[in-house]
Amino acid sequence: xxxxxxxxxxxxxxxxxxxxxxxEALVRVIEAVEALSGGGAIRLGYxxxxxxxxxxxxxxxxxxxxxxxxxxxxxxxxxEDGLRLVFAHRELVYCFTNSALDGPEAAMLSLMPGGLAQAxxxxxxxxxxxxxxxSLDARVELDLAKLFDLPQDLxxxxxxxLISQSPIRTLQGAQRREQLLLMADRLAGFRATAxxxxxxxxxxxxxxxxxxxxxxxxxxxxVLNPILRQLAMDLGFNDLPPPPPRPEGSKPxxxxxxxxxxxxxxxxxxxxxxxxxxRQKFHLVLLTEKSEADEPxxxxxxxxxxxxxxxxxxxxxxxxxxxxxxxxxxxxxLSVGMRHWGPLFGxxxxxxxxxxxxxxxxxxxxxxxxxxxxxxxxxxSPAVFGEKVLLLPxxxxxxxxxxxxVPAPPAVRQPRPDLKVAVPSNMLKLNANFLSxxxxxxxxxKRPLTxxxxxxxxxxxxxxFTAGIFRQLASAKVHPTLEANDYLAILRDCxxxxxxxxxxxxxxxxDGLREGLPIxxxxxxxxxxxxxxxxxxxxxLPDWTVAQTEDQYVAGALRMIHEDDLRAELGAQALAxxxxxLMFGDGxxxxxxxxxxxxxxTFENHAAVMASPLPALRLGDVEAIAAASGS
Numbered sequence: 001x002x003x004x005x006x007x008x009x010x011x012x013x014x015x016x017x018x019x020x021x022x023x024e025a026l027v028r029v030i031e032a033v034e035a036l037s038g039g040g041a042i043r044l045g046y047x048x049x050x051x052x053x054x055x056x057x058x059x060x061x062x063x064x065x066x067x068x069x070x071x072x073x074x075x076x077x078x079x080e081d082g083l084r085l086v087f088a089h090r091e092l093v094y095c096f097t098n099s100a101l102d103g104p105e106a107a108m109l110s111l112m113p114g115g116l117a118q119a120x121x122x123x124x125x126x127x128x129x130x131x132x133x134x135s136l137d138a139r140v141e142l143d144l145a146k147l148f149d150l151p152q153d154l155x156x157x158x159x160x161x162l163i164s165q166s167p168i169r170t171l172q173g174a175q176r177r178e179q180l181l182l183m184a185d186r187l188a189g190f191r192a193t194a195x196x197x198x199x200x201x202x203x204x205x206x207x208x209x210x211x212x213x214x215x216x217x218x219x220x221x222x223v224l225n226p227i228l229r230q231l232a233m234d235l236g237f238n239d240l241p242p243p244p245p246r247p248e249g250s251k252p253x254x255x256x257x258x259x260x261x262x263x264x265x266x267x268x269x270x271x272x273x274x275x276x277x278x279r280q281k282f283h284l285v286l287l288t289e290k291s292e293a294d295e296p297x298x299x300x301x302x303x304x305x306x307x308x309x310x311x312x313x314x315x316x317x318x319x320x321x322x323x324x325x326x327x328x329x330x331x332x333x334l335s336v337g338m339r340h341w342g343p344l345f346g347x348x349x350x351x352x353x354x355x356x357x358x359x360x361x362x363x364x365x366x367x368x369x370x371x372x373x374x375x376x377x378x379x380x381s382p383a384v385f386g387e388k389v390l391l392l393p394x395x396x397x398x399x400x401x402x403x404x405x406v407p408a409p410p411a412v413r414q415p416r417p418d419l420k421v422a423v424p425s426n427m428l429k430l431n432a433n434f435l436s437x438x439x440x441x442x443x444x445x446k447r448p449l450t451x452x453x454x455x456x457x458x459x460x461x462x463x464x465f466t467a468g469i470f471r472q473l474a475s476a477k478v479h480p481t482l483e484a485n486d487y488l489a490i491l492r493d494c495x496x497x498x499x500x501x502x503x504x505x506x507x508x509x510x511d512g513l514r515e516g517l518p519i520x521x522x523x524x525x526x527x528x529x530x531x532x533x534x535x536x537x538x539x540x541l542p543d544w545t546v547a548q549t550e551d552q553y554v555a556g557a558l559r560m561i562h563e564d565d566l567r568a569e570l571g572a573q574a575l576a577x578x579x580x581x582l583m584f585g586d587g588x589x590x591x592x593x594x595x596x597x598x599x600x601x602t603f604e605n606h607a608a609v610m611a612s613p614l615p616a617l618r619l620g621d622v623e624a625i626a627a628a629s630g631s
Contacts, residue, residue, distance in 0.1 A: 011061055018065035021072055026081055029066045030088050036062060037091040037460030055463060056100065063099035066092065070129040071110040077125020085132030086154070087197045089161035093135045094460030097169070098467065104133040105140050116146035124151070131158040136165055136173035144179055148186045156190050156227075157198070163205040163220070166461065167427055169468035174213070174432040181212055184220040192227050194234050196313035200340040202228060207337030210362040210528065211428045213502050218526075221343075221365040222386070229347040237320045239349040239368070243327035252603070254282035255328035255351065256301070259339035259359075261288045263296030263403045264484060266507045267334050267359050272400020273585055274357070275300045277596040282330065287322050289339070296403045299587075316341065323350045330603060333369065335359025353606045355599075356387070361506070361528035363387060370610060371602065373595070377534030380525040382615035389616035390602060394538050396594035399510070401584045406485050410516050410575050411492045415564040418448035422494035422517065424487070424508040427455035427465055429500040437550055438498065439472045441557050449561065451476040452494055454487060491515055496560045496567060499532050501553070506531035513539065514579040518570035520557045522547045539577055541570070594619075601626060 014032045017025040036058055069075065070085070077085075085092070096104035111130045112118040119127045127150065134142075148155050159180065168174050192198050202224060209220040232238075246252060256275065260267050278284060283302050286293065290306040298304050305326070307318040319341055323331070333356040336342040346356075346366045355371035356364055363372060365386035372387040377394040379385075423430070423438070430453070442449050451473055455465055458481055466478045479490060488511065497512040499505040501522035505512075509532050512519050521532035523546050533546045547553035560567055601622045602609050608629040614621055 011058060015061060015065050018069045021069070021075065025065075025069045026075075026077075027084070029062065029069055030084055030092075033062050033066065033095045034088060034091045037094045039459035056098065059095055059460075059463075060099040060101065063096050063101050066095065066133075067107045067110070070133070071107060075125075077123070077129060079125075082125045082128030082154075083157075085129050086157045086161060087201070089132050089134075090164065090166070091460060092133050093165060094464050096133065096135070097137075097464045098460055103138060104135050105138055107133050108138060108140060115141060116143050116149075119146065119150055124154070127154060131161065134158070134162070136162055136168055136176040137170045142176060144176060145183065147180075148183070152190055153193065156187060156192060157201065159187065160201045160205040164201060164208055166208065167430070167465045167468060168432060169464070169471075171432045171436060177212055178214045178217075181209060181214055181217050181220055184223045187223050187227070190227055192231050194231055196311060196340075199231065199313070199316075199344055202231075203337060203340040203343045206343045207360060208428065210337075210360070210526075211431065211503050213431065213433065215525075218362060218365060218384075221363075224343070225347050225366055228343050232344050232348055235316065237316075237345070237348060240324055240327070240351070242352050243329055246329075251281060251283040252329040253285060253326060254278060254330040254332055255285045255287055255323065255326050256332045256334065257342070257345070258286060258288040258292060258297075258334045259337075259342045260335065261286065261292040261297045262294045264294075268297060269399045269402060269507065270359065271334055271357070272300060273398045273589075273591070274595045276400075276587070277591055277593065278332070278599060280591075280596055281600050285326055285328065287319065287326075316344070319345060329353065330355070332356070333359075333364075336364045336366065336369070337362075353603055355390070358527060358531075361503075361531065362526060370606075373599065374527060375534065376618070377538065378527040378530045379616065380530055384526055385615075388610065388614075390598055390622075391616055391618045392594050392598060394534060396592050397583070398585050398589070398592065399583055401586045402484055404484060407580065408488070408492065413495060413516075413568070413571065416495075418450065419496070419561060420452055420494040421449050421561075422452045422454075422491055422497045422512070423500070424452075424454045424491060424497065424511065425500045425505055427457045427461065429503040429505075430455060430465070431500070434500050435469070435472045437554060441498070441554055441561070442473055442475075444554065444558055445561050447561065449475060452490065453478045454482070454490075455479075456481050487511075488515065491517070496520070496557075498557055501529060502526065503528045504530070504532040506535070509535050510579060510583060513574040513577060516571040516575040518545070518560050518567050518574070520545055520547070520553060520560060522550075522553050539574075541573065545570075598622065605629065 014028050017028050108130060111126055112122055147158055162180055168177060206221055206224050209217045285303045286301040287305045290308050293304055293306050305322045307315045309315050328351045331351040331354045333346060336346040336356055337360045346364055346369060349368040354369045355373055356369055357373045363385040369387055371390050372385050373390045375394050375397050376391040379389060382389050453476060455462060457465060469476050469478060491511060492515045496518045499519055499521040502524040509519055521536060523533040536546050544556050547556055598619045605626045608625050609622055612625050
């Protein structure tokens with residue numbers, strides 16, 4: 001038996017139903033897979049887990065049961081069955097990947113031996129089942145273009161499921177995702193049915209495209225945004241009128257739409273000092289999920305509005321009502337895409353001025369979002385943004401101190417024959433190509449390496465990722481999600497950091513420098529590919545620590561690995577920066593004014609700034625526009 005998602009499920013009973021082809025077997029198997037992938041405790045009769053072997057047995061038994069159910073030639077899938085399978089795609093792929101089957105190929109070939117080319121003549125339910133288990137990593141031929149020959153609803157859900165797949169463990173899988181992103185325009189004009197699970201799937205795919213590698217990866221957002229806007233309107237959510245005039249002497253209202261905000265998260269860390277500045281001239285209202293509004297977060301605002309997520313989606317009406325009732329002058333999206341409601345409401349005009357920032361460090365391409373507020377060193381070109389770019393000086397950046405942070409003495413790293421190489425990155429950044437570069441470094445290194453991964457994942461996702469890691473690297477340790485101080489303690493015991501690309505680290509760079517760790521990074525044109533480079537250049541670390549090519553990255557990493565004195569020198573340079581004092585503040589820290597000066601001047605001259613042909617503006621540019629317009 002195993003426990004997950006609040007219920008105890010007997011695997012033997014699920015198997016009995018599956019092999020007897022009971023009518024309720026499909027629902028019960030999917031429930032069991034979702035519960036197991038959610039990290040439930042397992043009981044298999046002879047032992048109790050979480051236990052790697054026990055989990056593998058459970059996944060294998062469920063994968064076999066699922067195959068028996070969906071591949072039964074006599075099974076007739078209802079419309080609800082088909083949707084249930086497609087919406088469970090991520091967990092079903094985990095199940096096959098984490099089982100002894102090592103993938104869904106057998107089920108895919110049994111369902112439709114001819115693949116998607118056979119879909120035109122296959123029953124709709126069988127096609128939905130195929131989409132539910134189809135993996136980009138599958139070791140069978142996939143004619144992805146045939147996906148768009150399916151009925152529009154299945155094509156859209158199948159496409160979104162594949163873009164949302166995580167982890168993608170193989171170079172072939174990553175290449176297939178790139179192919180799908182190049183086909184995004186084929187979704188133009190599609191409409192989505194107003195279901196909560198569809199909204200969630202849309203938002204995951206909308207955000208996950210940022211972790212791909214192609215230069216046009218974010219074009220998918222431009223295609224999905226009209227679908228999301230139409231979906232919002234189908235739900236009764238429309239653009240809002242401008243707010244009524246404020247009483248004389250009152251502050252204009254800025255509603256801060258925070259998908260994530262709690263004091264332990266990097267968004268609190270990045271934006272705390274921003275918000276302290278903005279509160280000087282704006283009345284700040286936080287809108288976020290109840291679980292995000294802890295005391296440190298609440299202390300940054302004048303007013304807090306929260307909601308609780310529901311499976312029915314009724315909370316979406318609460319969110320819309322909050323925008324409507326507050327009637328803000330400005331909406332500040334700390335990020336868009338990190339939760340299901342961001343892309344939906346980000347495609348509506350909810351205030352006369354709307355802007356976002358680097359909480360999720362990629363452009364939204366949402367037409368109603370006017371500006372992207374960002375430090376200048378993160379911007380290679382305004383062309384990678386859909387918004388007008390408001391440029392802050394790099395030197396203005398200061399983080400809010402984590403309220404639970406416990407400082408520790410810097411580690412004294414003695415040379416040792418084998419090195420611990422930290423890769424402190426969210427799993428989405430750990431793409432197959434980057435992992436192949438780590439493999440190259442491991443092979444070429446002249447000393448043993450142990451890679452320390454911190455993917456911030458749980459359940460079936462981290463198990464699938466871990467299995468993929470050990471196919472690439474001889475020695476690795478994959479850590480579960482950790483509290484900040486526990487993570488820093490392990491990081492402190494490492495010898496260097498290899499930062500991922502094309503989506504860089506930013507906060508892991510700061511953490512590494514604070515602990516005196518050398519860092520090897522790669523520069524790429526998107527904001528999330530510029531973060532590491534901006535910080536390392538700002539702190540005057542050697543130019544060669546920021547690579548422009550994979551060969552340079554490998555060479556730099558090997559240099560750090562082989563030269564003990566060099567690592568010690570780079571570590572001392574990092575510690576001498578005194579990152580805690582240089583880069584962190586709190587409510588007692590004297591506030592800078594760069595953020596409020598730029599945002600306030602833009603707010604006062606919003607129409608003129610938007611009419612300007614300039615795609616990116618510093619404070620001086622906004623002041624010139626104001627002077628020219630007589631403001």
